[in-house]
Amino acid sequence: MNDTLDALLxxxxxxxxxxxxxxxxxxxxxxxxxxxxxRLGPMYAGGFHGWxxxxxxxxxxxxxxDVVPADADRRVFQLAPAVALLPYLVVLIxxxxxxxxxxxEAVDAGLFFVLAVMxxxxxxxxMAGWASANKFSLLGALRSAAQLMAYExxxxxxxxxxxxxxxxxxxxxxxxxxxxxxxxxxLMGGLVFFTAGLAELQRPPFDMPVADSEIIFGxxxxxxxxxxxxxxxxxxxxxxxxxxxxxxxFLGGWHGPWAGSVGWLWTLLKTAVLAFVVIWLRxxxxxxxxxxxxxxxxxxxxxxxxxxxxxxxxxxxxxx
Amino acid sequence: MNVVHHNAAGSGFLSPTGVExxxxxxxxxxxxxxxxxxxxxxxxxxxxxxxxxxxxxxxEYLLLTAEFIAWVQVLIYVGSVVVLLLFGLMLTxxxxxxxxxxxxxxxxxxxGVALAAAGTLVWVVADAFRSTWIDVHPANGPxxxxxTGSSLFRFWVxxxxxxxxxxxxxxxxxxxxxxxxPEGRDR
Numbered sequence: 001m002n003d004t005l006d007a008l009l010x011x012x013x014x015x016x017x018x019x020x021x022x023x024x025x026x027x028x029x030x031x032x033x034x035x036x037x038x039r040l041g042p043m044y045a046g047g048f049h050g051w052x053x054x055x056x057x058x059x060x061x062x063x064x065x066d067v068v069p070a071d072a073d074r075r076v077f078q079l080a081p082a083v084a085l086l087p088y089l090v091v092l093i094x095x096x097x098x099x100x101x102x103x104x105e106a107v108d109a110g111l112f113f114v115l116a117v118m119x120x121x122x123x124x125x126x127m128a129g130w131a132s133a134n135k136f137s138l139l140g141a142l143r144s145a146a147q148l149m150a151y152e153x154x155x156x157x158x159x160x161x162x163x164x165x166x167x168x169x170x171x172x173x174x175x176x177x178x179x180x181x182x183x184x185x186x187l188m189g190g191l192v193f194f195t196a197g198l199a200e201l202q203r204p205p206f207d208m209p210v211a212d213s214e215i216i217f218g219x220x221x222x223x224x225x226x227x228x229x230x231x232x233x234x235x236x237x238x239x240x241x242x243x244x245x246x247x248x249x250f251l252g253g254w255h256g257p258w259a260g261s262v263g264w265l266w267t268l269l270k271t272a273v274l275a276f277v278v279i280w281l282r283x284x285x286x287x288x289x290x291x292x293x294x295x296x297x298x299x300x301x302x303x304x305x306x307x308x309x310x311x312x313x314x315x316x317x318x319x320x
Numbered sequence: 321m322n323v324v325h326h327n328a329a330g331s332g333f334l335s336p337t338g339v340e341x342x343x344x345x346x347x348x349x350x351x352x353x354x355x356x357x358x359x360x361x362x363x364x365x366x367x368x369x370x371x372x373x374x375x376x377x378x379x380e381y382l383l384l385t386a387e388f389i390a391w392v393q394v395l396i397y398v399g400s401v402v403v404l405l406l407f408g409l410m411l412t413x414x415x416x417x418x419x420x421x422x423x424x425x426x427x428x429x430x431x432g433v434a435l436a437a438a439g440t441l442v443w444v445v446a447d448a449f450r451s452t453w454i455d456v457h458p459a460n461g462p463x464x465x466x467x468t469g470s471s472l473f474r475f476w477v478x479x480x481x482x483x484x485x486x487x488x489x490x491x492x493x494x495x496x497x498x499x500x501x502p503e504g505r506d507r
Contacts, residue, residue: 073416076368109465112391119399123371126406130364133416145407152400169388169465 010105011093018089022236027054029236029279036283057229064225069133072222076131081223081230084124087117088237095244096172098254098264103172110171111163114245115156118200121234122148125202125209128231129219140218143209143290147199150297155196157305158189161312162249175253183251185315189308190250192301194274197242199293201235203278205285206293243274343383350376358430361418367405374398388465 030053034041046052068074094110096103107113122144129141163169165186166177183190199206202218210218220231247253247270254263288296353372360366374397381390472480 071416073364076364107387109388109391112388112395112465116391116395116399119395119403122403123398123406126403126410127368130406130410130414131416138410142407142410145403145410148403149400149407156395 007105014093015089018092018237021240022233023054025236025239025275025279026232027051028275029282030054032276032279033283036280061226061229064228066225066227067222069222071133073131073133076127077222078227080124080128080131081227081234082124083127084121085230085234085237087121088234088241091117091241092237092244094171095241095248096175096253097267099176099260102254102264106170106172109169111159111169111174111249114171114241115159118238118241119148119152121238122200124231124234125219128223132219132222134222136215136217137219137221139215140209140221143215144202144219146290147202147206147209147293150294151196151199151301154192154297154301154305155200157302157309158193158196159249161189161305161308162186164309164312164316171248175248175255178252178255180252180255186250186308186312188304188311190246192305192308193249194242194246196297196301197246198278198281199297201238201242203235203239204282205288207287208290208293211287239275239278240271243271243278246274247271339383343380346376346379346383350380361420361423363409363414363419364406364416367402367409370405371398371402374402385464386468388468 030041031049042050042053044050045056068077091114093105094103094107094113096106125144126141129137129139129144132138162174165182166174168174168177202209208214210220215221220228223231244267247267251270251274253270254267256263256266350373353369353376357366357369357373360369374393378390378393378398381387381393
């Protein structure tokens, strides 16, 4: 029974992290964007610097009417937000936070598990876009699918390079093998992974699927209330997952001074810095065009990630 | 191969374990989803039921402790093939609701082919293994990633490479077929 209790506690912990961290990222985004653009942002709710704005937003979303368009495919339309959100919750289980089994569940082929399940999330946008019976939604869904197809490959190749370097697919195993010079050795792969991840999350500068000035809000145009909030939440959960994964694969996870006792803090810190970069990019980069994005993926990211794999192989053979 | 075979001493079909019951139940779900996939008149629903069927197969792999294969199944089939399918369906404006022209009226032929294929597969598998009992251990069993990898690249490397060449040929072929020829030079 002790094992069951242990597993249950871990799952509850993962759930709590899943409910808290994305909201923190969302709140940080409010504040960072406001400061970078020299404006105040929401300042009144809750008193100190508008800390309760996110709570107020949540209440607002919960109160709104949940509208399903008359011509929409009801069941698919209603199911889509769950399909978009749940994969990120599942992925979070496998991301190691600290040494000595500080992980929801150590999965043997963890790297594969994470990438496979993350890819399922896009089905949510596709379902939403098609079931809305709206041309803008459909265009948004098409763009999401095309984008995912283009970015899955460089992301996988970059991750494969790390797996080659570590000689294992298990995420705690990869962090365990890490040495400081890995970050330099895998630098190209890391950049490719992070960029491809941004594109997969449809974050700026790769947010054509939800480009508000072109297609309103892409696949999510027809959504209101809680279901819309779930899509937003899945975006922030995606940021947490992507930054956590980049930390684990390329920045050494819990490695740092006093890793034995405060390793988990290092993981969180590195993830937070990456999340800040994600927000920073949103504020500072203009949106790419869809064809520019495709060209970038196929002519820059894939060759670079292949070069990274070659480099990893050469170094691995020479040093072993 | 380091698979442990021994006769079913102490384990039989009459006293199923929880895993075996789950296996059968998930199998029924997969079968049902597959049936809906080929019988529904709503194109996109067919693709989504296909997701259920393929995901269910991944769960079956997991129950057999072939973890690596299970995630590959999710990554390739659910994550890529179905997304590509849906992409194609959306490009051709699959309608919401029934598509009356989705029936190619080959129902009985298709049923015959499906039954023949299923029969052959079941017969081959049943004939190959008969009553051998394969122990599947969660760690270091035949399904573990390291074991799968080393058997793939030690014993099966030639078929693996041959398949890669085949896929490469298909890729080149697709590019050649889809490339637009310059005007006036059809041949």
